[in-house]
Amino acid sequence: MLEQLIPALRATVVLGVLTGLVFPLLMTALCQLLLPYEANGSLVRHKDGHIIGSTLIGQQFASPQYFHGRPSAAGSGYSGEASAGSNLGPTSARLIVGQQDNPTTAGVDESFAGVKQLADAYRKENLLSAQDRVPVDAVTRSGSGLDPHISPENAMLQARRVASARALPLREVAALVEQHTQGRQLGFLGEPRVNVLELNLALDEIKR
Amino acid sequence: MTIAGWLQIATYCLVLLILTRPTGLYITRVMETGGSPLEPALGPLERLIYRLAGVDADKEMRWTGYALALLAFSMISMLFTYALLRLQGFLPLNPMGFSTPSAPAWATAMTADLAFNTAASFTTNTNWQSYSGEGTMSYLSQMLALALHNWVSAAAGMGAAMALIRGFARHSADTVGNFFRDLVRCSLYILFPICFFYTLFLVWQGSIQNFAPYTVAITLEGAKQIIPQGPLASQEAIKMLGINGGGFLNANSAHPFENPTPLSNFIEMLSIFILPAGLTYTFGKLVKDTRQGWALLAAMFALFLAGVAVCYHFEAAGNPLMARQGVEISTAGLGDLGGNMEGKEVRFGLANSALFATITTCASCGAVNCMHDSLTPMGGLVPLINIQLGEIVFGGVGSGLYGMLVFAVLTVFIAGLMVGRTPEYVGKKIEQKDVKMAMLFVLAGSFSTLVLTALSSVLELPAGSPLNPPGATWHNVNNAAAHGFSEILYSFSSCTGNNGSAFAGLTSNTPFYNVTLGLATLIGRFIMMIPAIALAGSLVAKKYVPASSGTFPTHGWLFVVLLIAVILIVGALTFFPALTLGPVVEHFLMHCGRLF
Numbered sequence: 001m002l003e004q005l006i007p008a009l010r011a012t013v014v015l016g017v018l019t020g021l022v023f024p025l026l027m028t029a030l031c032q033l034l035l036p037y038e039a040n041g042s043l044v045r046h047k048d049g050h051i052i053g054s055t056l057i058g059q060q061f062a063s064p065q066y067f068h069g070r071p072s073a074a075g076s077g078y079s080g081e082a083s084a085g086s087n088l089g090p091t092s093a094r095l096i097v098g099q100q101d102n103p104t105t106a107g108v109d110e111s112f113a114g115v116k117q118l119a120d121a122y123r124k125e126n127l128l129s130a131q132d133r134v135p136v137d138a139v140t141r142s143g144s145g146l147d148p149h150i151s152p153e154n155a156m157l158q159a160r161r162v163a164s165a166r167a168l169p170l171r172e173v174a175a176l177v178e179q180h181t182q183g184r185q186l187g188f189l190g191e192p193r194v195n196v197l198e199l200n201l202a203l204d205e206i207k208r
Numbered sequence: 209m210t211i212a213g214w215l216q217i218a219t220y221c222l223v224l225l226i227l228t229r230p231t232g233l234y235i236t237r238v239m240e241t242g243g244s245p246l247e248p249a250l251g252p253l254e255r256l257i258y259r260l261a262g263v264d265a266d267k268e269m270r271w272t273g274y275a276l277a278l279l280a281f282s283m284i285s286m287l288f289t290y291a292l293l294r295l296q297g298f299l300p301l302n303p304m305g306f307s308t309p310s311a312p313a314w315a316t317a318m319t320a321d322l323a324f325n326t327a328a329s330f331t332t333n334t335n336w337q338s339y340s341g342e343g344t345m346s347y348l349s350q351m352l353a354l355a356l357h358n359w360v361s362a363a364a365g366m367g368a369a370m371a372l373i374r375g376f377a378r379h380s381a382d383t384v385g386n387f388f389r390d391l392v393r394c395s396l397y398i399l400f401p402i403c404f405f406y407t408l409f410l411v412w413q414g415s416i417q418n419f420a421p422y423t424v425a426i427t428l429e430g431a432k433q434i435i436p437q438g439p440l441a442s443q444e445a446i447k448m449l450g451i452n453g454g455g456f457l458n459a460n461s462a463h464p465f466e467n468p469t470p471l472s473n474f475i476e477m478l479s480i481f482i483l484p485a486g487l488t489y490t491f492g493k494l495v496k497d498t499r500q501g502w503a504l505l506a507a508m509f510a511l512f513l514a515g516v517a518v519c520y521h522f523e524a525a526g527n528p529l530m531a532r533q534g535v536e537i538s539t540a541g542l543g544d545l546g547g548n549m550e551g552k553e554v555r556f557g558l559a560n561s562a563l564f565a566t567i568t569t570c571a572s573c574g575a576v577n578c579m580h581d582s583l584t585p586m587g588g589l590v591p592l593i594n595i596q597l598g599e600i601v602f603g604g605v606g607s608g609l610y611g612m613l614v615f616a617v618l619t620v621f622i623a624g625l626m627v628g629r630t631p632e633y634v635g636k637k638i639e640q641k642d643v644k645m646a647m648l649f650v651l652a653g654s655f656s657t658l659v660l661t662a663l664s665s666v667l668e669l670p671a672g673s674p675l676n677p678p679g680a681t682w683h684n685v686n687n688a689a690a691h692g693f694s695e696i697l698y699s700f701s702s703c704t705g706n707n708g709s710a711f712a713g714l715t716s717n718t719p720f721y722n723v724t725l726g727l728a729t730l731i732g733r734f735i736m737m738i739p740a741i742a743l744a745g746s747l748v749a750k751k752y753v754p755a756s757s758g759t760f761p762t763h764g765w766l767f768v769v770l771l772i773a774v775i776l777i778v779g780a781l782t783f784f785p786a787l788t789l790g791p792v793v794e795h796f797l798m799h800c801g802r803l804f
Contacts, residue, residue, distance in 0.1 A: 004280035011261040011388060012285045012356075015395065018257070019359040019446075020352030023400070027407045027442040031417040034408070039417040041435055041465070043425070053425040054435055056414050056464040063429060070554070074459075081314055081342055081422065081434040083459035085551040085579035087713035089691035090527045091794055093803035095550065095582075116533045123534075133536035136526070140550040143462030143579045149554035151545040153536075188215055190470025191544050191557035200428055 044201070055198055058148040064125065064165040066203070067150070067158050067177075069196045070137055071118055074145025085143045115139045126161045149193035152181045168206065176202055209524045213544050213559025217516060220474065220563065221509075224481055228505065231482055232489020238397040239370050239390065240494060250396050257392050265392070268383035271745025274371055275738050277387035278364055282734070285360060286331040292353035293323040302346035303421035316344040316717070325722035330357035332733035333365055333604050335447075335454030335574055335708035336699075336725055338717040342436040342457045347419060350456060355443045362450030362483075362605040363394035368737050369487060369606030372613055375744030376634050377494040379752040384744045398483070399449060406445035409475065414468030415441035440465055448479040451604045453574030453708045461564070461577040462553055473560055473577060480571045484508075484602040487609045495634040499763035504612050507771045511601045512570050515590045520562035522586040523548050529798060548587065551579030562587065569594035572604035574708025581686070581695065581711040585795035588711070592698055592791065595705040597779040598653055604706060607733075610740040614646045616762065617743070619774045621646070623760050623767075632759055635752045642746055645739040652735040654782040656704040656728050661697045661786065664724065676720040684721065686713025688804040690797065694790035701783075703728035 031039040044052045053059050058069045060078040075082035088095035098114030113121070118139040123132060135153045155177045163173040180199045184190050238244045258265045269277065292299070296318060297307030305311045307318045316322075316339050329336040330353075341350065367390030374384045411417050416437055423435040440456045444466050447454060461467040467476055485505060492501025526537035526547040539546040544557030552561045561578035568575050569591035580591055594601060600611035617633055621643050624631030631638040664681045671679035678684050685692035695711040702709055703725045710716075716725060761767065797804075 004276050005284060007261055007263045007388065008277070008280040008284040011257075011263065011281060011391070012288050014257055014260045015360055015392075016285075016288065016352055016356045019395065020356040023403070024351045024355070024439045024442040027404070028417050028419065028439055030408065031411045031441065035411045038411050038414050039441075040420065041416050041418075041423060041437060042414055043423065043435075046426075051423060051425045053427055053433055054423075054464075056468055057433075057435055058464075059425075059427040059429075059433055060431060061429060066428065075314075078433065080425075080436055081312070082340070083342065083436075083457050083463050084340070085459065085462070085582060085712070087579055087581040087686050087711070088550070089581060089588075089687040089694070089711075089713075089794070090529065090548070090550075090584050091689070091691060091798050091802060091804050092687050096529045096533065096803055115530050115535060119533050119535055130534070133534055135542055135545070136530065136535050136537045136547070136549045137542075137545055137554055139530070139533075139535055140548075140552075142549075142553050143551045143577065144459035144464060144553065146459070146464060147553050147555075148464060151542065151554060153542060153545075184212070185470045188212070188219065189474055190555050190560065193545075193554045197428070204428070 231486025265389040290327040301348035321719040321722035325726040328726035332729040333361035334706040334729040340458035365606030375747035403445040410441040413472040484608040515566040519590040551582030570601040572599035589791040684715040690794040704732035
């Protein structure tokens with residue numbers, strides 16, 4: 001038995017050092033040298049120097065002046081340390097009609113906004129009528145909870161609210177949305193989309 | 209479904225088919241015939257590894273020696289990982305202080321049962337994760353304890369497949385190769401060069417690769433947001449290429465850092481299938497009839513494409529319960545951003561999510577770019593069936609091919625029974641012992657999945673029990689009724705199939721689930737791999753039987769159809785009753801408008 005175990009142990013240590021230490025260290029050195037911006041998280045800085053976030057990671061927006069991302073199941077919403085989807089199945093009552101806080105369990109907040117509440121809130125804040133249909137990406141939580149994008153349809157529906165909250169002409173905001181709509185990569189991969197943080201940063205530029 | 213979506217799926221298939229032959233030729237040269245162009249550069253390193261490990265890589269092993277070496281290596285490396293995980297609080301490269309008193313409030317403790325589950329899961333190429341990466345693992349644990357297995361479990365699987373191929377290709381012999389030679393050569397000449405460029409590509413697309421502590425950002429609206437960091441891309445590359453699937457971060461390949469763009473998504477999907485596809489060509493090449501390899505690939509492709517079509521169709525049809533709330537889900541209006549977007553990312557949309565879900569479960573990868581728990585019932589049925597068929601439709605690195613060869617053996621056996629002749633496959637008579645090994649392979653998997661699912665669906669434990677704090681083991685589910693059962697069934701299917709993806713609503717970080725799921729991964733790996741190597745030992749001793757007019761040709765469409773039928777019948781008979789209780793009944797309930 002020992003004649004099996006000793007080479008196994010030595011092979012584990014040798015391969016561990018090569019694959020688990022040498023390889024990641026080598027790649028880190030190369031990436032930091034060649035692609036430092038990406039390798040460190042594509043971070044965006046405010047002009048006063050503090051980090052606003054990452055262009056790849058969505059963040060929570062609630063103010064009417066900003067475009068809003070999708071609902072998020074990551075922690076309390078876009079918590080970067082707790083990436084997650086809702087993991088609710090298609091027949092989940094919680095997913096479709098939501099859940100209210102149970103007053104008997106003090107200290108635990110069970111309330112959860114379902115598709116119904118999210119769609120109602122979306123119509124209300126964007127001044128849509130009860131007959132208007134809400135694009136599905138606006139009322140569903142992404143897989144990561146950190147989705148930085150929304151669909152162009154979703155962005156266009158929000159443009160009116162953002163324009164009036166900022167007292168800007170709708171045309172100008174809509175043009176900005178169009179300018180920030182990314183097409184398919186290489187012309188055919190993925191879906192057309194709008195990066196919410198980049199769009200909102202561009203909005204703040206106009207105001208100034 | 210949209211034309212743009214199908215165009216992406218078709219492009220994927222085309223690129224894969226074009227790459228199959230060159231990949232297979234390269235694998236053949238590295239693993240068997242020699243002459244990799246990298247040999248002059250990496251040869252000295254290869255020989256240094258053998259010397260440091262103290263192994264004689266030129267000594268051929270019989271099947272028993274091969275299996276023992278593989279088991280010993282797996283056991284030792286699993287203990288190595290267990291120890292590193294338990295000790296991570298005392299080890300370096302832990303800027304967030306996980307498993308130390310200064311750990312952040314949102315961190316998860318590295319308990320003994322979690323470390324066992326994780327070590328078993330990574331050793332077996334499963335990568336089931338009861339933890340969330342960014343909240344549990346130090347950078348050293350990620351790199352050394354976990355990524356080590358991403359490399360070597362793939363290489364060991366490739367070795368086992370090569371042993372079985374040699375069983376068919378060699379005649380009247382008694383050895384099936386050298387385990388350490390297979391292990392090292394696969395890692396060095398196949399995995400390393402690809403991962404080198406793959407890592408750079410991923411970072412170019414936006415993946416991170418650093419050792420910094422997590423970044424604290426102040427968002428545009430003034431809130432605090434923690435952004436995780438770490439040596440992610442180097443691990444992502446081998447996670448996909450080794451068909452491991454264990455994400456650096458909790459959201460796996462749905463996370464923008466793990467899979468930043470549609471192009472990175474395309475390459476990640478390609479890197480899952482490339483080695484198993486190439487291995488079918490290697491098989492054909494080494495048994496001196498490449499049509500045999502193409503026949504296996506044809507069966508795999510048929511099952512894979514059927515899965516994609518079903519999954520894409522039902523995800524695009526979406527959830528009628530959402531439409532009823534005044535939500536636009538039609539793909540006619542929204543393209544691939546309509547349908548069922550719960551748990552999906554906008555940059556991928558429906559087609560890429562359905563394609564990824566099918567690929568990652570056809571192969572035993574288990575990385576996810578959308579949350580399988582939130583798929584529609586029929587969309588979620590596809591990954592579940594893919595796993596339950598035994599991870600043979602492409603499958604893992606090596607494990608997919610040896611699984612498919614086991615089914616090929618069963619197929620010629622059944623065909624032989626129908627006409628009353630001794631079955632043959634690629635020049636070898638298939639006899640009693642071979643069929644017994646093949647059946648052991650099939651039964652081990654279904655036994656583990658079904659018995660453990662049944663147990664977990666009924667085990668009554670008191671609330672607060674140390675074994676399972678939520679109490680009864682069915683209380684760990686995140687969804688009620690049929691979908692909750694699907695979560696349990698999926699977890700044991702996934703671990704036994706060494707897949708590692710999840711209906712992730714299940715709370716599995718409890719001693720009960722950590723131990724049972726960990727055992728399922730070990731059964732699914734070793735009780736299935738050892739019979740495959742034993743089959744190699746039995747076959748390699750046989751002499752070559754030239755094909756006669758009575759031989760059932762195993763390179764034509766008739767064999768392909770029969771092989772698919774055997775796979776589906778074995779799978780359907782075993783799992784259909786369980787599937788009806790889960791996704792099938794949920795599908796009808798969803799269309800009746802029922803909520804739970």
